[in-house]
Amino acid sequence: MIGAISGAGHIYNNLILRGANELKENYVFAEPEYNLFLQFFTVSNLFVDSVYVQNEALTLIDLDFELNIIGGLKKLTISFLKSFSVKLLNQMKVKVWINNSHYFTGLITYIPNEDTTETVINYEGEGFISQLDGKIIDLVYENKTIVEILTDLINVQAADTDVIFNSDFIDPISITLTKFEVNKKSIRKAIDQLLEICNVNFNSEEFEYGVNRNNIFYFLSIDKTAVISSYFEGYHFQKPKVKTSIKSIINKIIIFRTLEGSDVTEEVSSISDAVSIDKYGLKEKKITYSNFYDTSTVEDMAEFIIEKFKNPSLSIDIQNLASTIYDGLLPFGVYRVNNKPDNYTRLIDDCTELAAWNLTSISNTTITLESYYIYSGRKSFKGVTAAGSNGEYIQIEFDPYLWFQTGFSIYVYQETASEILQIEIEDSWGAIETMKINCVQANQFIKYSGSYNKYNVKYLRIKFLTNEVKIVYIDRVDFTNETWSSNDSMLRKIKCKIQNGQFIYDLNFGELEKSAVDNLKELNDKTADIYSIFENV
Amino acid sequence: MIRWQLLDINDTIFQLDDGIFLINSDNFKIDIKLEERTFLDGAVFDGLDRMASKELKFKFNKAFTSDSAYCSYFNEIITAFRSAVKIQDIVRGIETAIEFSTLNIKFEDGCFLRTSENSISLYLKDVYWEAIYYNTYNVSSSGEQALTSGNIYITNNGWLPSNPIITLNANTTAINILFVVIQTNKGIAVKDLSFGAVGLTEYIINCETGFITLGGIKKNENIQLLSGPFQIPVGNSTLYYEIDGDVSIEVKFKEKAYL
Numbered sequence: 001m002i003g004a005i006s007g008a009g010h011i012y013n014n015l016i017l018r019g020a021n022e023l024k025e026n027y028v029f030a031e032p033e034y035n036l037f038l039q040f041f042t043v044s045n046l047f048v049d050s051v052y053v054q055n056e057a058l059t060l061i062d063l064d065f066e067l068n069i070i071g072g073l074k075k076l077t078i079s080f081l082k083s084f085s086v087k088l089l090n091q092m093k094v095k096v097w098i099n100n101s102h103y104f105t106g107l108i109t110y111i112p113n114e115d116t117t118e119t120v121i122n123y124e125g126e127g128f129i130s131q132l133d134g135k136i137i138d139l140v141y142e143n144k145t146i147v148e149i150l151t152d153l154i155n156v157q158a159a160d161t162d163v164i165f166n167s168d169f170i171d172p173i174s175i176t177l178t179k180f181e182v183n184k185k186s187i188r189k190a191i192d193q194l195l196e197i198c199n200v201n202f203n204s205e206e207f208e209y210g211v212n213r214n215n216i217f218y219f220l221s222i223d224k225t226a227v228i229s230s231y232f233e234g235y236h237f238q239k240p241k242v243k244t245s246i247k248s249i250i251n252k253i254i255i256f257r258t259l260e261g262s263d264v265t266e267e268v269s270s271i272s273d274a275v276s277i278d279k280y281g282l283k284e285k286k287i288t289y290s291n292f293y294d295t296s297t298v299e300d301m302a303e304f305i306i307e308k309f310k311n312p313s314l315s316i317d318i319q320n321l322a323s324t325i326y327d328g329l330l331p332f333g334v335y336r337v338n339n340k341p342d343n344y345t346r347l348i349d350d351c352t353e354l355a356a357w358n359l360t361s362i363s364n365t366t367i368t369l370e371s372y373y374i375y376s377g378r379k380s381f382k383g384v385t386a387a388g389s390n391g392e393y394i395q396i397e398f399d400p401y402l403w404f405q406t407g408f409s410i411y412v413y414q415e416t417a418s419e420i421l422q423i424e425i426e427d428s429w430g431a432i433e434t435m436k437i438n439c440v441q442a443n444q445f446i447k448y449s450g451s452y453n454k455y456n457v458k459y460l461r462i463k464f465l466t467n468e469v470k471i472v473y474i475d476r477v478d479f480t481n482e483t484w485s486s487n488d489s490m491l492r493k494i495k496c497k498i499q500n501g502q503f504i505y506d507l508n509f510g511e512l513e514k515s516a517v518d519n520l521k522e523l524n525d526k527t528a529d530i531y532s533i534f535e536n537v
Numbered sequence: 538m539i540r541w542q543l544l545d546i547n548d549t550i551f552q553l554d555d556g557i558f559l560i561n562s563d564n565f566k567i568d569i570k571l572e573e574r575t576f577l578d579g580a581v582f583d584g585l586d587r588m589a590s591k592e593l594k595f596k597f598n599k600a601f602t603s604d605s606a607y608c609s610y611f612n613e614i615i616t617a618f619r620s621a622v623k624i625q626d627i628v629r630g631i632e633t634a635i636e637f638s639t640l641n642i643k644f645e646d647g648c649f650l651r652t653s654e655n656s657i658s659l660y661l662k663d664v665y666w667e668a669i670y671y672n673t674y675n676v677s678s679s680g681e682q683a684l685t686s687g688n689i690y691i692t693n694n695g696w697l698p699s700n701p702i703i704t705l706n707a708n709t710t711a712i713n714i715l716f717v718v719i720q721t722n723k724g725i726a727v728k729d730l731s732f733g734a735v736g737l738t739e740y741i742i743n744c745e746t747g748f749i750t751l752g753g754i755k756k757n758e759n760i761q762l763l764s765g766p767f768q769i770p771v772g773n774s775t776l777y778y779e780i781d782g783d784v785s786i787e788v789k790f791k792e793k794a795y796l
Contacts, residue, residue: 230757232765235747327755336758338765341723403726403764404717453722455715455777483723484765 034325034501036061037097038078040088040108049086058498063096065104067494069332070195071188072210072218073127076106082121093162094125095213098498099325102213107131128211131161132187141180146173146194149180153187154217162215169218171207173198191219202308206490208332222333227488230336231321240339241317242487249283250309251276253302256288268295271302276310278352278371278378316489316509322502330505332491337509338484346485348408348460348477349396352379358395364388365464373473375411375445380475385420385464393424393463401428401456404483408460409449413473414439420470424461427454436465445475540628543621543635551617553595568594569796591661593624593635600652607650615640618657630669631794634662665697666796671789676778678708678785685711685786686779688719691769695792698768700744701776704787707733707740711782714740718767719775725749726761733782744768 035054038061041047053061062079078094080086088094088108096104110124137157141149147170154165175197182190191209198207202224209219233240252272256265265288276283287305289298316337323330349356352369359367370382410423421437435450462474489509497504541553569591601607618637625632638658645652674689693699703716710733717724725744729751731737737752744766748755769776769790778786 227758229755230760230765232747235766336760336762341765400762401726403761404722404724406722455717455722455724456726481763483763486762486765488762 034058034099035097036063036498037100038063039095039097040086041093041095043091043093045093048088048092051080051084051086055501058501062497064495064497065096067329067332067496068210069206069208069222069490069492070192070210071127071129072208072212073104073106073129076104076125076127078123078125079120082116082119088123101328103329105213105215128162128215129188129209131163132158132191135161135187136184137182137187137190138184139182141177141182143176143178144180145176146198149177149194150191150217150219153190158187163211164214164216166216169212169216169220171219171221173219175200195219200304222490224334224490226334227336228331228333228491230338230486231318232338232484233340237318237321239319240337241315242339243315244312245315246280246283246312248309248313249276249280249311250285250306251280252282252284253306254284254286255298255302256286257298258288269299269302271299271306273306273310275353276306279350280312314487314489314510316487317507318509319506321505321507323505325498325501325503327503329496329503330491330494330507332494334488335491335509336486336488338486340485341483342485343480343482344485345409346402346479346481348479350377351381351475351477352377354381356396358397362389362392362394362464365392367394370473373413373445373475375413375475377475380413380473383464383472383474385466385468385470385472387467389464390467391463391465393461395459395461397459398457401458402479402481403456405452405454405457405479405481407449407451407480409447409478409480410437410462411445411447411475412437412439413445413475414442415471417442418466418470420464420466420468420472421474422463422465423448423450424459424463425450425452425454425457426459426461427456428458445473451480540626542625542627543617544623544625544632545617545620546622551621566596568592568596591664592638593659593661594656595659596654596656598652598654600648602651604650611640611642614657618659624659625669626666631666632669633666635659636662664795665793667699667791667793668695669791671702671791673787673789675788676786678706678783680783682783683709684779684781685784687777689776689778689786689788691774691776691788693769693771693774693790693792695771695794697793697795698770699790699793700766701742701769701788701790702745703742704789705732705740705742705780705784707738708783708785709733711780711784713779713781714742715777715779716742716767717777718770719777721767721770721774723767724764724777725767726764727756727759728761729756729759 033055035052036058037050037052039047039050051061060081062077064075064077065073066075068074076094076096088111090108090111092108094106094108095102096106104127106125106127107130108123108125109130110122112118112121112123135158137153139157141152144152147167150170151165151167154163177197180194195207195209198219199205204223204225206222206224207219208222209217212218231237252270254270255268257268258265287302318337354367354369357367364386366384366386368382369379371379373382374380405425408423408425412421414420417439419436419438423435423437425433433450433452433454435448437448439446457479460477487509491507491509493508495506543551543553545551599607599610601610618640621635621637623632624635636659638660639656640658641656643654644650645654672693674691676685676687676689678685705711705714712728712730712732714727714729714732715724725742727740727742727749729740732740732751739752741750743749747766748757749760750756776788780786
């Protein structure tokens with residue numbers, strides 16, 4: 001033992017203690033800067049042993065843990081010197097206190113061999129959510145709200161586990177399911193499916209679930225419209241891995257069904273998103289519903305899946321982000337991750353859809369989507385001017401503003417060499433930078449660029465300068481800047497260790513759960529009412 | 538003359554050349570290693586500058602007439618170096634963050650614990666030395682104005698860009714904050730609905746740590762998209778500020794140098 005107590009009431013710095021069940025009743029400490037307290041209990045909650053370390057002695061124990069937005073505490077690793085002689089067994093419970101706050105309770109699931117010659121012993125554990133993995137149920141819920149189903153799943157079906165239900169830890173979800181079948185699936189799988197239903201408004205809200213430090217099951221809403229914090233490369237982390245992948249894109253679903261009472265499948269319908277296909281190519285997926293009732297509602301479900309997966313997935317991994325223990329653990333939610341300032345080109349619009357543009361200031365000019373003359377993607381804007389077009393414009397408003405911009409570029413194809421377009425960049429103070437597009441070579445796409453120093457950009461306008469009939473194709477607008485490259489992204493996975501009084505994080509942002517499609521596909525409701533939830537997404 | 542001193546985490550001073558190191562003696566030597574590693578492994582961003590950390594090595598000879606005096610001396614300096622977090626050059630008024638790396642002792646033949654050639658290596662945690670004291674610029678609050686805006690003309694006589702710390706004290710609510718260096722078009726925009734409320738009158742934009750705080754609470758979520766910590770360039774520059782409320786402003790920074 002290191003730094004052993006030599007008498008009650010003494011003040012010890014940097015010490016490690018063993019055997020205290022309730023610390024404050026037994027010992028008096030110097031006020032530590034940071035401390036770690038591990039309590040171990042039997043399956044029947046009898047106290048077994050404990051370890052307390054503070055300040056520099058914290059280096060004698062390694063505590064690593066992993067948290068997922070879906071499921072909470074996934075893995076817990078405790079390493080300490082064999083000489084501590086702490087004897088743990090599988091299924092023992094461990095309570096983890098950091099700076100006198102109770103953070104986790106876990107189950108020991110891996111112990112080293114007794115005859116190990118290693119001087120450092122590693123124990124592994126997991127969260128109590130794992131107990132719901134091992135409980136298979138076969139149930140049908142009819143006309144129940146999701147809260148009522150969760151209540152039954154935890155209170156009744158999981159009654160013989162350590163997981164406790166408390167309605168205070170369930171965010172109200174006003175969805176009633178006509179029929180929700182759980183056919184020989186684990187309780188965890190049923191909760192995963194309910195989670196996918198609750199994530200129906202995934203652009204503004206997502207849910208997390210798990211089992212907290214007091215073994216209470218939680219199922220809580222996360223607001224995706226607010227940024228929790230902002231971190232900067234070079235200040236808070238180094239070398240982030242930023243990946244934008246089109247692998248996960250689904251923009252067309254071919255729906256099959258299995259005929260009742262037979263193994264024969266038949267094609268029912270197909271749903272697709274033309275804009276996504278234009279941008280990223282066809283990414284098709286076949287989904288077979290083994291048990292469905294109504295075609296239109298299954299189509300709603302397929303539309304929801306496409307809505308969720310039609311765009312590339314952004315994934316950001318950052319390592320060794322340090323945060324003082326006093327700040328507590330990072331909560332799950334949306335963070336702004338800023339890559340180092342550099343010369344960045346930011347795609348403002350690839351001109352495959354008009355949705356971002358305000359067209360209210362054109363009445364004589366016609367703007368349509370064109371798929372023949374294109375520079376990038378699958379579409380471009382075709383503008384046809386006429387009498388009265390001079391001064392008309394289309395516009396994008398940036399909210400929030402784009403800060404610290406230095407230039408733009410636009411690709412234009414004109415059928416006649418003339419000066420018929422003007423680009424206007426306006427900031428929040430109303431100051432406007434203008435650049436006329438002077439086309440000297442017709443019938444080819446030409447890149448036009450402009451540079452300026454704008455503190456911010458509020459509006460981008462493409463203005464028409466002629467009353468004559470002219471045809472122009474516009475494709476791809478980029479802005480350039482030399483400032484931070486910012487991405488708002490959902491924190492989904494946390495790996496953490498404690499070092500020098502700090503939480504040291506490896507964080508994963510943004511990556512969508514690949515199981516989402518399967519969880520949605522396997523919702524088994526012959527009445528099909530469950531699918532109508534997704535009707536208006 | 539005392540030139541070098543170590544500071545521990547509590548700013549306790551340990552003066553190296555106050556009878557410990559004889560800086561001006563012929564046997565004393567300082568090596569400094571600086572690496573440009575922009576495109577190599579190990580390069581990191583320190584704030585906005587990308588370089589590898591440096592090493593500072595002191596080489597010196599020592600001779601004692603007794604074992605106990607020798608051991609006492611080295612125990613003292615090892616203790617000091619291991620607890621030190623900063624080294625200061627008082628003559629030039631600069632300091633840098635350090636971490637103890639190695640102590641090598643090579644005894645003269647037949648002089649164990651009496652006479653030795655020694656070297657102490659320190660990791661320099663930053664790629665620069667910086668002034669011990671801040672350069673400070675102030676803009677006073679001028680009453681109940683709805684908008685505080687203008688230019689602060691700054692001279693940075695260092696050799697590297699510096700990271701400013703900006704402190705705002707509000708007399709009214711002030712939701713939008715903008716600071717931008719006109720010459721670089723880089724700066725920070727902050728939007729905070731709470732600034733200026735009771736007990737929330739001090740905003741600190743710390744471009745050394747990359748955090749902003751309101752009343753001591755971190756508020757990085759209020760930094761606007763594409764804006765963030767920025768630097769004061771070397772030479773003369775103009776810092777434009779615009780805050781939609783009545784505030785006083787203090788801008789301070791430490792000049793930096795490679796050596």
